[in-house]
Amino acid sequence: MSRLYGSLHSRAHRCAWMLKELNLSFEHVATNFTDGSTHTPDFLKINPNGRVPAFVSDEICLFESLAINLHLARRHPSDLSPATLVEEALVTQWSFWVVTEIEKPLLLAAANSILFDADKRNPSELKVALTKLGRPFSVLDRHLSEHAYLLGDRFTVADLNVAAVLTLARLGSLDLSEWPRLDEWLGSCLERPAAADWKTISFRVPRPETDLGMLAMFV
Amino acid sequence: MSRLYGSLHSRAHRCAWMLKELNLSFEHVATNFTDGSTHTPDFLKINPNGRVPAFVSDEICLFESLAINLHLARRHPSDLSPATLVEEALVTQWSFWVVTEIEKPLLLAAANSILFDADKRNPSELKVALTKLGRPFSVLDRHLSEHAYLLGDRFTVADLNVAAVLTLARLGSLDLSEWPRLDEWLGSCLERPAAADWKTISFRVPRPETDLGMLAMFV
Structure with missing residues (x-):
């Protein structure tokens, strides 16, 4: 096994x-x-x-x-799997995209909204993170205005990988109302029964004491 | 075309x-x-x-x-291509690995050794970046002590993707002598005729004026 x-x-x-x-x-x-x-x-x-x-x-x-x-x-071929070389390229593309465009700024946003102790959160850092996230969130929102899912009309591993990273947006209670299609799509992905584990995630991260420490944590 | x-x-x-x-x-x-x-x-x-x-x-x-x-x-199947599902998983794994473990701290190291103007470089930031890079560099060095290339005995897209990110280590003249197998493997990859374009890369990046700006740039 x-x-x-x-x-x-x-x-x-x-x-x-x-x-x-x-x-x-x-x-x-x-x-x-x-x-x-x-x-x-x-x-x-x-x-x-x-x-x-x-x-x-x-x-x-x-x-x-x-x-x-x-x-x-x-x-393990299923509806979630890429069915062609083009689909394979696209599920890979979106998986890299969520790492390069979203994961780190989302972690900074989550740190300053939930992961750091309340008295250690910095609104300026949250703002920087949300500003940076605006671009990829808008890209995703526009894409989802034309397609129900990332590859078209079915849920695939591309949706799973991108939504799994975006659980941090829910855990950090980020307001996604500016990106309504993204918000709705994310909700539908995260409500899938197989996804339920993320709802129990709860942990704190100590804030580094210096600006250099912050850079070291997030770089 | x-x-x-x-x-x-x-x-x-x-x-x-x-x-x-x-x-x-x-x-x-x-x-x-x-x-x-x-x-x-x-x-x-x-x-x-x-x-x-x-x-x-x-x-x-x-x-x-x-x-x-x-x-x-x-x-376009060739010697560089994964030949099995296992090889396909491994080329994908190493490609994500170089993004999640190396790319950002390497960019911080390169910023403070070549990309920022000389009077804007910060030795403490360089040290933070090199400390962070020590772990993945050691992982790669140990792996290459047992294998000539990432997947075994031939150069594949895994080597290309990892070495292509590591061009920044050469451009920033980082000392890799602590990781001799990594250093030698990187040299052999980057000397391939098809790779030559990286040698002409030369550009400067303005240093953000504040610590928050640095965080925004590298997150």
């Missing part, structure tokens, strides 16, 4: 969602990423980067959450 | 390298990313994100440089 490593409070929830969408049975090892468990010699044999998630099956040992999901989509 | 948009001083050099490895003829449109050319209405029809590179062929219009390269590898 395949194994997914990583607490569901980590990016492992992204892969748990995909595995559940595909009705695949798997062993879940809830490795904690906050207590050193991802840096033990045994874990580093599974993922030398000392991070979760990691996915291990009979044929592969893989890290990087969105790459794991793209592999599962290809390995 | 397919078209690649983006000055070779931009991330478009990554895709030019791939196209040249595959001996594919293409029209190169050297869209400048520093003078507003990527934000014209015509360009936004090609890439709504207002970024280069973008790749357009008879069948697809694609953004995200590393996704473009993964698509080219699949569309």
Whole structure:
């Protein structure tokens, strides 16, 4: 049986969602990423980067959450899988896009709306993050004004990967009303039964004490 | 004929390298990313994100440089292409890995060693960036102590995508002697004739005036 490593409070929830969408049975090892468990010699044999998630099956040992999901989509053909080389390129494109355009500024926004203790949040940083997010959010909103889902008329691994990153927008209670199609699409994705794990995510991150520390955390 | 948009001083050099490895003829449109050319209405029809590179062929219009390269590898089978689903997962994994683990701290390191004007560089920021890079550089160095290339014994799109991001380490003259296998592998990748465009890359980036501006630039 395949194994997914990583607490569901980590990016492992992204892969748990995909595995559940595909009705695949798997062993879940809830490795904690906050207590050193991802840096033990045994874990580093599974993922030398000392991070979760990691996915291990009979044929592969893989890290990087969105790459794991793209592999599962290809390995277990379903409606979520790309059906052609063009669809394959597009699910890959959107998966990179959410990392390069959204993940880091969204983490900064979430830090200053929920992840840092209330007295450590900085409205100027939140504003910087939201300003940066405006561009990709508008791109996604316009795209979804012409297509029900990222690839057209069905939910695919592209939607799953992008929506899984955007859970942080919900956890941080970000106001998405300026992007109504994005907001509606995200709601429909995150209400899928297989996605439900994200709703229980709750953790705090200590704010670095200096500006240089902030840069080090988010770079 | 397919078209690649983006000055070779931009991330478009990554895709030019791939196209040249595959001996594919293409029209190169050297869209400048520093003078507003990527934000014209015509360009936004090609890439709504207002970024280069973008790749357009008879069948697809694609953004995200590393996704473009993964698509080219699949569309035009060669030694660089993944040969199995496992190899496909691994080339995708390493391509995400270089974005999530290396690209941003490497950009911060390069900013403070070459991209910012000399009197605007901050040794503390360089140190923060190099400290952060130590972990992924060590992961890559250890991997390459057991394998000549990322997937084993041949150069693939995984090596190309990772090395293409690491050009910034050479442009910023970062000392990689602590990671000798990484250093040697990178040299061998970047000396491939198809890669040569990166050597001419030269540009400056103005340093933001405030710490918040730095965070906004690198998040």
